[in-house]
Amino acid sequence: MNAAAKQLNHYTIEDIYNLPDGQRAELIDGELYMMAAPSRIHQKFVMTLSNSIFNYIQDKNGDCEVYPSPFAVFLYENNEIYLEPDISVICDKDKLTDEGCKGAPDWIIEIVSPSSRPMDYNKKLLKYGTAGVREYWIVDPMKQLIMVYNFEYDTYEQYSFTDKIKAGIYEDFEIDFKEISIE
Secondary structure, three states: OOHHHHHHOOOOHHHHHOOOOOOEEEEEOOEEEEEOOOOHHHHHHHHHHHHHHHHHHHHOOOOOEEEEOOOOEEOOOOOOEEEOOOEEEEOOHHHEEOOEEEOOOOEEEEEOOOOOHHHHHHHHHHHHHHHOOOEEEEEEOOOOEEEEEEOOOOEEEEEEOOOEEEOOOOOOOEEEHHHOOOO
16 A cells, blocks of 8 residues: 555555455545455355346346456546445446446345445445445345345335345346255
8 A cells, every 4th residue: 555545544446456465455435444255155145146146137138247246346436436246237338347347336235244244234335325326235144134225216125034035126036035045
Protein backbone atom coordinates (compact mmCIF):
# COMPACT_ATOMS: atom_id res chain seq x y z
CA MET A 1 0.00 0.00 0.00
CA ASN A 2 1.31 3.41 -0.75
CA ALA A 3 2.51 5.50 2.18
CA ALA A 4 0.12 8.41 1.61
CA ALA A 5 -2.92 6.13 1.59
CA LYS A 6 -1.80 4.35 4.75
CA GLN A 7 -1.15 7.61 6.51
CA LEU A 8 -4.59 8.98 5.69
CA ASN A 9 -6.33 5.59 6.05
CA HIS A 10 -7.84 6.25 2.66
CA TYR A 11 -7.19 3.47 0.20
CA THR A 12 -7.83 3.14 -3.52
CA ILE A 13 -8.10 0.36 -6.05
CA GLU A 14 -4.33 0.58 -6.51
CA ASP A 15 -3.91 -0.66 -2.94
CA ILE A 16 -6.14 -3.65 -3.69
CA TYR A 17 -3.97 -4.54 -6.68
CA ASN A 18 -0.82 -4.20 -4.55
CA LEU A 19 -1.90 -6.71 -1.90
CA PRO A 20 0.37 -9.75 -1.52
CA ASP A 21 -0.58 -12.79 -3.60
CA GLY A 22 -3.39 -14.73 -1.99
CA GLN A 23 -4.57 -11.83 0.19
CA ARG A 24 -8.07 -10.65 -0.63
CA ALA A 25 -9.81 -7.49 0.49
CA GLU A 26 -12.74 -5.31 -0.42
CA LEU A 27 -12.72 -1.53 -0.63
CA ILE A 28 -15.65 0.62 0.51
CA ASP A 29 -15.40 4.40 0.56
CA GLY A 30 -11.62 4.32 0.84
CA GLU A 31 -11.54 1.77 3.68
CA LEU A 32 -10.01 -1.70 3.25
CA TYR A 33 -11.76 -4.77 4.63
CA MET A 34 -9.57 -7.86 4.65
CA MET A 35 -11.28 -11.13 3.73
CA ALA A 36 -10.80 -14.41 5.55
CA ALA A 37 -10.70 -17.70 3.69
CA PRO A 38 -14.25 -19.06 3.27
CA SER A 39 -15.42 -22.22 5.02
CA ARG A 40 -16.33 -25.45 3.26
CA ILE A 41 -20.05 -24.85 3.85
CA HIS A 42 -19.74 -21.32 2.48
CA GLN A 43 -18.10 -22.64 -0.68
CA LYS A 44 -20.69 -25.39 -1.02
CA PHE A 45 -23.43 -22.76 -1.08
CA VAL A 46 -21.52 -20.67 -3.61
CA MET A 47 -21.01 -23.67 -5.89
CA THR A 48 -24.55 -25.04 -5.59
CA LEU A 49 -26.30 -21.70 -6.08
CA SER A 50 -23.98 -20.65 -8.92
CA ASN A 51 -24.59 -23.95 -10.69
CA SER A 52 -28.37 -23.63 -10.32
CA ILE A 53 -28.36 -20.12 -11.72
CA PHE A 54 -25.92 -21.01 -14.51
CA ASN A 55 -27.97 -24.06 -15.53
CA TYR A 56 -31.17 -22.01 -15.60
CA ILE A 57 -29.57 -19.35 -17.80
CA GLN A 58 -28.16 -22.01 -20.15
CA ASP A 59 -31.49 -23.88 -20.38
CA LYS A 60 -33.29 -20.65 -21.29
CA ASN A 61 -30.58 -19.47 -23.70
CA GLY A 62 -30.41 -16.37 -21.51
CA ASP A 63 -28.14 -13.40 -21.93
CA CYS A 64 -27.15 -13.03 -18.27
CA GLU A 65 -23.89 -14.37 -16.91
CA VAL A 66 -23.15 -15.69 -13.43
CA TYR A 67 -19.78 -15.27 -11.72
CA PRO A 68 -18.78 -16.74 -8.35
CA SER A 69 -16.13 -15.04 -6.23
CA PRO A 70 -13.45 -14.03 -6.53
CA PHE A 71 -14.89 -11.72 -9.17
CA ALA A 72 -14.34 -7.96 -9.05
CA VAL A 73 -17.31 -5.61 -8.95
CA PHE A 74 -16.64 -1.89 -9.33
CA LEU A 75 -19.96 -0.31 -8.35
CA TYR A 76 -18.82 3.18 -9.36
CA GLU A 77 -16.04 4.67 -11.46
CA ASN A 78 -14.52 6.54 -8.50
CA ASN A 79 -12.15 3.70 -7.46
CA GLU A 80 -13.53 3.92 -3.91
CA ILE A 81 -15.63 0.74 -4.02
CA TYR A 82 -14.26 -2.65 -5.03
CA LEU A 83 -16.25 -5.70 -3.95
CA GLU A 84 -16.09 -9.43 -4.52
CA PRO A 85 -19.66 -10.68 -4.04
CA ASP A 86 -20.02 -14.41 -3.54
CA ILE A 87 -22.26 -14.60 -6.61
CA SER A 88 -22.88 -11.90 -9.23
CA VAL A 89 -25.40 -12.13 -12.06
CA ILE A 90 -24.86 -9.58 -14.81
CA CYS A 91 -27.35 -9.18 -17.66
CA ASP A 92 -25.78 -6.15 -19.37
CA LYS A 93 -22.67 -7.53 -21.07
CA ASP A 94 -21.42 -3.98 -21.70
CA LYS A 95 -20.60 -3.89 -17.98
CA LEU A 96 -18.21 -6.84 -18.29
CA THR A 97 -14.49 -6.28 -18.81
CA ASP A 98 -11.42 -8.42 -18.28
CA GLU A 99 -11.14 -6.83 -14.82
CA GLY A 100 -14.70 -7.71 -13.75
CA CYS A 101 -18.01 -5.84 -13.68
CA LYS A 102 -18.04 -2.05 -14.13
CA GLY A 103 -21.34 -1.00 -12.58
CA ALA A 104 -24.04 -2.74 -10.60
CA PRO A 105 -24.79 -6.41 -11.26
CA ASP A 106 -28.47 -7.29 -11.60
CA TRP A 107 -28.46 -9.88 -8.81
CA ILE A 108 -25.99 -10.41 -5.99
CA ILE A 109 -25.92 -13.22 -3.45
CA GLU A 110 -23.73 -13.06 -0.35
CA ILE A 111 -23.19 -16.11 1.85
CA VAL A 112 -22.72 -14.91 5.42
CA SER A 113 -19.72 -16.08 7.39
CA PRO A 114 -18.87 -14.95 10.93
CA SER A 115 -16.31 -12.44 9.71
CA SER A 116 -18.55 -11.01 6.96
CA ARG A 117 -21.78 -10.59 8.96
CA PRO A 118 -21.57 -6.78 9.52
CA MET A 119 -20.48 -6.19 5.93
CA ASP A 120 -23.20 -8.32 4.32
CA TYR A 121 -26.07 -7.09 6.51
CA ASN A 122 -25.11 -3.42 6.66
CA LYS A 123 -22.44 -1.87 4.45
CA LYS A 124 -23.04 -4.01 1.38
CA LEU A 125 -26.81 -3.83 1.74
CA LEU A 126 -26.62 -0.04 1.62
CA LYS A 127 -24.10 0.08 -1.23
CA TYR A 128 -25.92 -2.46 -3.39
CA GLY A 129 -29.26 -0.77 -2.81
CA THR A 130 -28.03 2.66 -3.84
CA ALA A 131 -25.81 1.52 -6.73
CA GLY A 132 -28.57 0.00 -8.88
CA VAL A 133 -28.39 -3.70 -7.98
CA ARG A 134 -31.87 -5.03 -8.74
CA GLU A 135 -31.88 -7.91 -6.25
CA TYR A 136 -29.74 -8.87 -3.24
CA TRP A 137 -29.92 -12.14 -1.32
CA ILE A 138 -28.21 -12.67 2.02
CA VAL A 139 -27.89 -16.40 2.72
CA ASP A 140 -27.09 -17.00 6.39
CA PRO A 141 -26.10 -20.63 7.06
CA MET A 142 -25.80 -20.12 10.82
CA LYS A 143 -29.36 -18.76 11.14
CA GLN A 144 -30.64 -20.87 8.22
CA LEU A 145 -32.30 -17.76 6.79
CA ILE A 146 -32.34 -16.03 3.43
CA MET A 147 -33.12 -12.33 3.23
CA VAL A 148 -34.28 -11.21 -0.20
CA TYR A 149 -34.11 -7.51 -1.04
CA ASN A 150 -35.74 -6.59 -4.32
CA PHE A 151 -34.55 -3.01 -4.78
CA GLU A 152 -36.39 -2.67 -8.07
CA TYR A 153 -39.76 -2.98 -6.30
CA ASP A 154 -38.58 -1.85 -2.86
CA THR A 155 -39.54 -5.13 -1.17
CA TYR A 156 -37.94 -7.31 1.49
CA GLU A 157 -38.82 -10.89 2.37
CA GLN A 158 -37.28 -13.42 4.73
CA TYR A 159 -37.19 -17.16 4.08
CA SER A 160 -35.89 -20.28 5.79
CA PHE A 161 -33.86 -23.18 4.46
CA THR A 162 -37.11 -25.12 3.96
CA ASP A 163 -38.50 -22.66 1.39
CA LYS A 164 -38.51 -22.29 -2.37
CA ILE A 165 -37.49 -18.78 -3.31
CA LYS A 166 -38.37 -17.14 -6.60
CA ALA A 167 -35.67 -15.02 -8.16
CA GLY A 168 -37.10 -11.56 -8.80
CA ILE A 169 -35.09 -10.88 -11.95
CA TYR A 170 -36.59 -13.94 -13.69
CA GLU A 171 -40.21 -14.85 -14.37
CA ASP A 172 -39.94 -18.60 -13.78
CA PHE A 173 -36.84 -19.40 -11.73
CA GLU A 174 -36.81 -20.47 -8.13
CA ILE A 175 -34.33 -22.15 -5.82
CA ASP A 176 -35.51 -24.85 -3.44
CA PHE A 177 -33.33 -24.56 -0.36
CA LYS A 178 -34.61 -27.93 0.93
CA GLU A 179 -32.62 -29.51 -1.86
CA ILE A 180 -29.36 -27.90 -0.75
CA SER A 181 -27.59 -30.15 1.70
CA ILE A 182 -25.25 -28.31 4.04
CA GLU A 183 -23.86 -31.43 5.70
